[in-house]
Amino acid sequence: MDVMEKMEAAKPKYTKTDYKIYELVKTEPQYITRASTAAITEDYGLSQAALTRFSQRLGYNGYNEFKYEISRHLHKAPIAKNTESSPMEVYRKNFRYFEEVYQRETCQEAADLISQASRVYITGYHRSYLAAELMNYNLLDFCYDSMCLRADEIFKIDAFSKEGSLLIIFSVSNPTYADLISEIERMKKKKPKIMLVTLSEKHPLSKRSDYVYVLPNLKTEGAQYMEPMVMFSLFIHTLMPYLTIKNE
Numbered sequence: 001m002d003v004m005e006k007m008e009a010a011k012p013k014y015t016k017t018d019y020k021i022y023e024l025v026k027t028e029p030q031y032i033t034r035a036s037t038a039a040i041t042e043d044y045g046l047s048q049a050a051l052t053r054f055s056q057r058l059g060y061n062g063y064n065e066f067k068y069e070i071s072r073h074l075h076k077a078p079i080a081k082n083t084e085s086s087p088m089e090v091y092r093k094n095f096r097y098f099e100e101v102y103q104r105e106t107c108q109e110a111a112d113l114i115s116q117a118s119r120v121y122i123t124g125y126h127r128s129y130l131a132a133e134l135m136n137y138n139l140l141d142f143c144y145d146s147m148c149l150r151a152d153e154i155f156k157i158d159a160f161s162k163e164g165s166l167l168i169i170f171s172v173s174n175p176t177y178a179d180l181i182s183e184i185e186r187m188k189k190k191k192p193k194i195m196l197v198t199l200s201e202k203h204p205l206s207k208r209s210d211y212v213y214v215l216p217n218l219k220t221e222g223a224q225y226m227e228p229m230v231m232f233s234l235f236i237h238t239l240m241p242y243l244t245i246k247n248e
């Protein structure tokens with residue numbers, strides 16, 4: 001039985017986490033074959049233990065064997081005659097959609113939030129931290145009071161937050177910062193506003209953030225994996241012209 005057939009057959013016994021893995025494999029099989037377990041944990045909040053349990057539920061010895069079978073399935077699948085799912089077309093579709101969604105009003109709104117903040121804190125977990133660093137470099141060039149903090153440092157925010165601060169979180173889909181937001185919600189003074197920049201319309205932190213910007217993550221059948229940093233970078237560079245340089 002093919003790996004995809006095994007997944008379908010096991011659906012009635014899935015836990016909530018199993019179903020999340022199933023949906024990820026079905027929509028982004030290319031991503032599964034190339035991403036490390038650390039990346040999957042970062043992007044989707046799925047632990048290595050959860051991936052292993054899911055694999056064993058299907059009769060595999062572990063996640064690596066399951067991942068290998070997905071790769072075999074993709075190589076056996078017939079190659080599409082059109083270019084709809086080619087890597088370049090996937091990028092083009094996302095870029096075009098980004099231009100449609102992120103009109104002047106949206107960019108100006110995000111820029112105003114940043115400009116009006118007394119201090120900007122920026123963070124991201126694992127690879128998303130690269131986006132946080134890029135945003136911080138740009139804001140520092142514009143003479144903003146900006147600080148980039150890693151996931152294990154951001155929990156100090158209650159100690160040095162200023163009144164009117166803004167916290168920008170770059171996150172694909174992972175609820176990593178749920179505990180941080182809980183701490184911020186308990187703060188009585190100098191509580192920063194939270195801006196979430198994500199690729200998931202169903203991000204678990206969306207309803208707990210003050211402002212949410214969902215970047216395009218369009219998929220087509222059999223589409224190639226798209227690196228989230230590409231969309232984060234596009235968002236940052238599109239936003240910069242709407243910011244005013246502050247007095248040094």
